[in-house]
Amino acid sequence: LLLLLLGSLGVPALGDPGPLEDVVIDRYYIPKICLREAQMGDFVRYHYNGTFRDGRKFDSSYDRGATVAGVVGVGRLITGMDRGLQGMCVNERRHLIVPPHLGYGSIGVAGLIPPDATLYFDVVMLDIWNKKDKLQITTLSKPERCNRTVENSDFVRYHYNGTLLDGTPFDSSYSKDSTYDTYVGTGWLIKGMDQGLLGMCAGEKRSIIIPPFLAYGEKGYGTVIPPQASLVFSVLLVDFHNPKDGIFVEHLEVPESCKRRAVTGDFVRYHYNGTLMDGTLFDSSYSRNHTYDTYIGKGYIIPGMDQGLQGVCVGERRRVVVPPHLAYGENGAGNKIPGSAVLIFDVHIIDFHNPVDPVEIETVYRPEGCNVTTRDRDFVRYHYNCSLLDGTELFSSHDYEKPQEVTLGTNKVIEGLNRGLLDMCAGERRVLIVPPHLGHGESGARGVPGSAVLRFEVELISMEEGVPEGYFFIWHGDPPANLYEQMDLNKDGEIPAEEFSTFIKTQVAEGKGRLMPSSDPEKVIADMFTNQDRNQDGKITSEELKLKSDEDQEKIHEEL
Numbered sequence: 001l002l003l004l005l006l007g008s009l010g011v012p013a014l015g016d017p018g019p020l021e022d023v024v025i026d027r028y029y030i031p032k033i034c035l036r037e038a039q040m041g042d043f044v045r046y047h048y049n050g051t052f053r054d055g056r057k058f059d060s061s062y063d064r065g066a067t068v069a070g071v072v073g074v075g076r077l078i079t080g081m082d083r084g085l086q087g088m089c090v091n092e093r094r095h096l097i098v099p100p101h102l103g104y105g106s107i108g109v110a111g112l113i114p115p116d117a118t119l120y121f122d123v124v125m126l127d128i129w130n131k132k133d134k135l136q137i138t139t140l141s142k143p144e145r146c147n148r149t150v151e152n153s154d155f156v157r158y159h160y161n162g163t164l165l166d167g168t169p170f171d172s173s174y175s176k177d178s179t180y181d182t183y184v185g186t187g188w189l190i191k192g193m194d195q196g197l198l199g200m201c202a203g204e205k206r207s208i209i210i211p212p213f214l215a216y217g218e219k220g221y222g223t224v225i226p227p228q229a230s231l232v233f234s235v236l237l238v239d240f241h242n243p244k245d246g247i248f249v250e251h252l253e254v255p256e257s258c259k260r261r262a263v264t265g266d267f268v269r270y271h272y273n274g275t276l277m278d279g280t281l282f283d284s285s286y287s288r289n290h291t292y293d294t295y296i297g298k299g300y301i302i303p304g305m306d307q308g309l310q311g312v313c314v315g316e317r318r319r320v321v322v323p324p325h326l327a328y329g330e331n332g333a334g335n336k337i338p339g340s341a342v343l344i345f346d347v348h349i350i351d352f353h354n355p356v357d358p359v360e361i362e363t364v365y366r367p368e369g370c371n372v373t374t375r376d377r378d379f380v381r382y383h384y385n386c387s388l389l390d391g392t393e394l395f396s397s398h399d400y401e402k403p404q405e406v407t408l409g410t411n412k413v414i415e416g417l418n419r420g421l422l423d424m425c426a427g428e429r430r431v432l433i434v435p436p437h438l439g440h441g442e443s444g445a446r447g448v449p450g451s452a453v454l455r456f457e458v459e460l461i462s463m464e465e466g467v468p469e470g471y472f473f474i475w476h477g478d479p480p481a482n483l484y485e486q487m488d489l490n491k492d493g494e495i496p497a498e499e500f501s502t503f504i505k506t507q508v509a510e511g512k513g514r515l516m517p518s519s520d521p522e523k524v525i526a527d528m529f530t531n532q533d534r535n536q537d538g539k540i541t542s543e544e545l546k547l548k549s550d551e552d553q554e555k556i557h558e559e560l
Contacts, residue, residue, distance in 0.1 A: 034089035040073030152185030239277030264297025376409035377466030379517025
């Protein structure tokens, strides 16, 4: 019988089967996935072509450019169509043969369908729904970490593909290369989407099937969404926030020892990775191999980071989640930070200081019976290890054959180290924390980053008492009244370099005076001789020899 009936649908048949008692259904295409079949009372939307047995067309929804929508099994359709649509899946295609008594009967339709006409329909089901339907939400993927989900009044940014139930696409945010950004639960979205976004995590993917009464209903939307259309949205939630949100700080790693925490006015050096909530990297200090250096609480950075860096410890790692109203707002920044984007900063604090910080001195070991300590102009020998606060080693005197040597107060070392070496005993060990304004400043030095706080481990090996600034040699008492005569050892009326050197060394050996401390006393004596040999003829005359105190007095008279 089926083969005979198919003949009337363009397939060769064996002959006329005669009058039909019921509608004949040929399910010539059944989709592999059928989530739902049309039942009595369901609303359906379908396309069809209607023809007579000889193939003449009497009606077509395609010709009208509009689908047909109606309720199955309640008498609003001809009986044959009512029966032929039941059990259909979305995208299923059927051939229906409707006998006259299940069509328009002996009356027909004037000018269109003659009496007692058998009708042939080619139908494709496009949509099925019921007034009792609810939103259908399927979670396609969800991130492992989900600290917060969407609530009413949140502002969301999401991508979507929108299709009709039969798979016909009608809109996509991806084609616009921009997320759809809106508030949830405030009436800016269709009801179904308002409900479907609730409870989502950033990064979650959902399929949301929305019945027409929660979408665009009887009116549809423009030319792309027909009346009474169910909508299917494939949604990826990129990020969300609430206008009342503050920053969120997650402490990832906090050092056991944290003697000090950053406050407003401190200058902080830190590394960071900046990402959007979906994990897209928009910036990284690591990629530039340079820390980000700034004052906090002064408005030099976005408000969210100004707040998020408060209270950090050196070496701490923290995650700062910044809502857009505390970041770059509705406009975003450049082509990497979209408008209204939530930003996530993974931060590693390298160091921080305040411009008024002194040198921080910690005495690790001080010998007993320490009566003599270093002062400005003293000559000291010391060992040191220098590093950044994150432990990066920079320099060490142990890499050389002998300790470091310097005369304190002569600007030969950075000011912070000079201060840290004062008031030390021989054998004493200290840890010094030197802020950059007492170190190498904003510019840094070879191997030292700009604005870096330095850590020194120092050990004073030895010290020699110094002389006042500007002096090469000082007497422990009053100088000899007849100094020139005593210095002229062979009494020939002139003092060459050898005589001068012998005299000075004798004074030092007898404890009557001391030279400026140096690793090269011969050079100090040579400089003294050159200073006194005013005409540079290789000898000092009585007129040339002057004590520094006498020279200073002459300068005072000249100024007066």
